[in-house]
Amino acid sequence: MYLAIKHLHILCAILSGCGFVLQGVWMMRRSHWLDHRVTRTLPHVIDTVFLGSAITLATLSGQYPFVAPWVTAKVVGLVVYILLGALALRWGRTMRIRVFSLVAAITTFSWIVSVALSKNPAGYFALTGVL
Structure with missing residues (x-):
């Protein structure tokens, strides 16, 4: 049972991350797909x-x-990721703020994945000696 839930969790991580990147691309292109009902519902x-x-x-x-x-x-990374994602896709007033927030959110997401894989709170920073 644990292994099945873990695989579901990993699948959701992949879908969530890819979906966020796709929404970010649509945001930068000012695509109508960003406001589609499925795009607003499926990520939730x-x-x-x-x-x-x-x-x-x-x-x-x-x-x-x-x-x-x-x-x-x-968990802390998740809160930061959610706030940056909201700034990138909804709250950012300028495209520059939105794109910067998108890149920061993707970086945060990748750090969360590195923490999960290494089970080290520093994540990929542990490899670089930064933290």
């Missing part, structure tokens, strides 16, 4: 399953935020 469905699988995995493994440092890092 994917992210809800993503979050649900994360909570289930944390419960099954006993690795919770503020107990396991790498899980805490992922």
Whole structure:
């Protein structure tokens, strides 16, 4: 059961990340697809399953935020990613702010993935010696 939920979680991570990048491209191109009903609904469905699988995995493994440092890092990173994503796709007043926020959000997402893969709160920064 744990392995199936983990695979679901990984699939949702891939779908969520790819979907966000696609929305970012559409935002930069000012595409009408960004306002399509499916584009506004599907990411929420994917992210809800993503979050649900994360909570289930944390419960099954006993690795919770503020107990396991790498899980805490992922949760903090998730909050930053959500705020940057909202700035990139909705709140940014200029295209420059939106594109900068998009790049920062994608960078944050990749760091969250690196934390998940390494189970190190520094993620890919541990490899560079920055943190």
